[in-house]
Amino acid sequence: MFAALPRFALLPGTLALLTLSAWAQTTVIKGTVEDQDHQPLGGVPLRIERQDLRGVYPARSNSNGTFFYAGLPIGVFRVFCEADADSAVEVRTQVGDPAVVRLTCTLGGIRQPDQGDQYRGFGRGILDRVRADLDRVAGDVSSFSEDEMRRFNRVRDRIAEFQSAWEGGRFDREMLSEVIGGLNAIIERSRLRARERDDLAEDLGRLKELRERQDRSSDPGASRRALEGAFNEGLAAERANDYRAAIAAFHRALVIDPSQHVIWAHLAEAYTRVGSMAPAEDALAKAVQLKPQDGAYRNNYAIALAKSNKLEEAWTQLEEAARLDPANAGQYFYNLGAILVNLGHTPEAGRAFRRSIEANPGYAESHYQYGVWLMGQATVSPNGRVRGASRAREEFETYLRLAPNGPHAEQARQMLNTIDPY
Numbered sequence: 211m212f213a214a215l216p217r218f219a220l221l222p223g224t225l226a227l228l229t230l231s232a233w234a235q236t237t238v239i240k241g242t243v244e245d246q247d248h249q250p251l252g253g254v255p256l257r258i259e260r261q262d263l264r265g266v267y268p269a270r271s272n273s274n275g276t277f278f279y280a281g282l283p284i285g286v287f288r289v290f291c292e293a294d295a296d297s298a299v300e301v302r303t304q305v306g307d308p309a310v311v312r313l314t315c316t317l318g319g320i321r322q323p324d325q326g327d328q329y330r331g332f333g334r335g336i337l338d339r340v341r342a343d344l345d346r347v348a349g350d351v352s353s354f355s356e357d358e359m360r361r362f363n364r365v366r367d368r369i370a371e372f373q374s375a376w377e378g379g380r381f382d383r384e385m386l387s388e389v390i391g392g393l394n395a396i397i398e399r400s401r402l403r404a405r406e407r408d409d410l411a412e413d414l415g416r417l418k419e420l421r422e423r424q425d426r427s428s429d430p431g432a433s434r435r436a437l438e439g440a441f442n443e444g445l446a447a448e449r450a451n452d453y454r455a456a457i458a459a460f461h462r463a464l465v466i467d468p469s470q471h472v473i474w475a476h477l478a479e480a481y482t483r484v485g486s487m488a489p490a491e492d493a494l495a496k497a498v499q500l501k502p503q504d505g506a507y508r509n510n511y512a513i514a515l516a517k518s519n520k521l522e523e524a525w526t527q528l529e530e531a532a533r534l535d536p537a538n539a540g541q542y543f544y545n546l547g548a549i550l551v552n553l554g555h556t557p558e559a560g561r562a563f564r565r566s567i568e569a570n571p572g573y574a575e576s577h578y579q580y581g582v583w584l585m586g587q588a589t590v591s592p593n594g595r596v597r598g599a600s601r602a603r604e605e606f607e608t609y610l611r612l613a614p615n616g617p618h619a620e621q622a623r624q625m626l627n628t629i630d631p632y
Contacts, residue, residue: 237282237283237284237303237304237305237308237309238278238279238280238281238282238303238308238309238438239258239278239279239282239287239289239301239303239308239309239310239311240276240277240278240279240308240309240310240311240434240438241276241277241289241310241311241312241313242271242275242276242277242311242312242313243256243271243275243276243277243291243313243315244275244312244313244314244315245314245315245316246314246316248314249275250271250274250275250276251271251275251315252271252272252273252274252275253270253271253272253273254270254271254275254291254292254293254315255268255269255270255291255292255293256268256269256270256271256277256289256290256291256292256313257269257288257289257290257291257292258279258282258287258288258289259287259288259289260282260283260285260286260287261285261286261287261288261300267279267282272434274434276434278308278434278437278438278467278470279470280441280470280472280473281470281471281472281473281475281501282303283303284303284304284305285302285303286300286301286302286303287300287301287302287303287309288300289301289311289313290313291313291315293315294315294316296316297313297314297315297316299311299312299313308438333376333420334377336416336417336419336420337369337372337373337376339413339416340369340413340416340417341366341369341370341373343409343410343413344362344365344366344369344410344413345366346406346409347362347402347406347409347410348362348366353401354400354401358396358399358400358401361392361395361396361400362396362400364392365389365392365393365396368385368388368389368392369389371385372385372386372389381424383421383424383425386417386420386421387421389417390414390417390418390421393410393413393414393417394414396410397410397411397414436462436466437463437466437467437470440459440460440462440463440466441459441460441463441470441473443455443459443462444456444457444459444460444463444473444476444477444480445476447459448476448479448480451483453480453481453483453484454480454484456476456477456480457477457480457481457484460473460476460477460480461477464477469500470500471496471497471500471501471504471507472497474493474494474496474497474500475493475494475497475507475510477489477490477493478490478491478493478494478497478510478514481493482514487514487517487518488518490514491511491514491515491518494507494510494511494514495511497511498511498527503534504534504535505530505531505532505534505535505538505539505542506531506535506538508527508528508530508531508534509527509528509531509538509542509545511527512524512525512527512528512531512542512545512546513545513546513549515527516546516549516550516553517549517553519553521550521555521558524546525546528542528543528546532565532569536569539566539569539570540566540567540569540570540572540573540576541566541570541573542566542569543562543563543565543566543569543576544562544563544566544573544575544576544579546562547559547560547562547563547566547576547579548579550562551579556583556586559583560580560583560584560587563576563579563580563583564580566580567580572612574608574609574612574613574616575618577605577606577608577609577612578605578606578609578616578618578621578622580605581602581603581605581606581609581622581625582602582625584599584601584602584605585599585602585625599629600629602625602629603626603629606622606623606625606626607626609622610622610623
């Protein structure tokens with residue numbers, strides 16, 4: 211009578227995960243885009259092409275003519291405006307200080323957005339909403355004192371003047387500040403019904419946001435500096451193992467520029483460190499969406515999905531990671547196998563180790579772990595010899611050939627000694 215072989219079974223929580231850090235040793239390129247008269251060019255499509263290894267990273271200058279691209283590998287890059295290849299400059303990145311470039315581009319009919327463009331885009335909806343709310347309140351001001359009525363009318367007149375001036379291309383910050391102060395006084399001192407007070411309070415917040423946004427756009431480097439500051443603060447907190455502070459800093463950076471895939475990846479790592487797997491999974495999904503060709507991001511996303519028991523989705527992501535990055539496919543599948551072992555998904559773990567070997571027959575760790583998995587499927591005779599483990603013997607022998615002094619060499623030899631050769 212043969213018994214099950216518990217002593218070789220894979221034990222949850224005992225297998226280490228060898229991760230490829232998707233954000234380790236990454237660098238930054240930032241810079242400015244100008245026309246031939248040294249005026250900033252906003253909204254210009256850019257290409258960042260890696261020269262030492264193949265890689266293309268699309269970017270775009272913001273309304274102030276600046277750009278910032280984080281998460282690049284160390285290497286040599288060629289940066290240029292898509293519509294003007296002659297604008298190209300070459301730069302070498304390094305860990306630490308960002309590489310800075312200055313592009314001068316000839317773009318034909320592309321023109322720089324002006325204040326009137328900003329009004330028609332972002333500002334008009336806000337101002338129309340505020341004026342509509344003030345007009346509605348004006349329909350019932352019987353409770354207002356004479357001073358309150360005068361203040362109210364002053365705000366209505368000034369916001370109309372401000373809107374007219376901005377439509378013509380002139381943003382009058384002082385006039386907007388006067389409107390904000392007057393509206394705040396109405397909310398605090400006038401006799402308003404609850405709904406009117408709430409509506410006007412929301413309007414006040416919109417006007418403050420409008421002013422702050424304009425203040426940032428008037429300083430070409432303000433948004434970039436704020437983005438870099440928040441990102442670097444998050445990195446420092448991450449290095450200090452203060453992951454909650456890192457989460458807060460990365461969120462601030464993403465408010466400024468949610469298109470930075472490397473910040474989403476760091477955010478996911480910080481969430482993982484504090485055990486918040488749902489937001490970590492969401493952040494990794496965003497990183498994959500922004501940079502779908504990155505195999506390491508998909509590997510990390512697959513691991514997060516597996517931890518949430520979304521095994522089918524995890525396999526989909528990992529197969530794509532292996533296709534995109536075949537050089538690391540063996541480790542990717544090993545990573546999934548390790549997670550599945552730790553979660554108690556033993557059959558799926560064997561599948562992952564087998565795929566790891568198929569992707570990279572020279573990856574020693576997977577041979578050892580697959581051998582252990584196979585031993586867990588075998589049986590043991592009353593005299594202590596293992597039967598049905600011929601494939602496991604092959605895996606342990608392969609491991610010892612690839613890593614004769616590896617960390618599991620002694621265990622592999624011990625297991626070979628227990629396997630019945632017949």
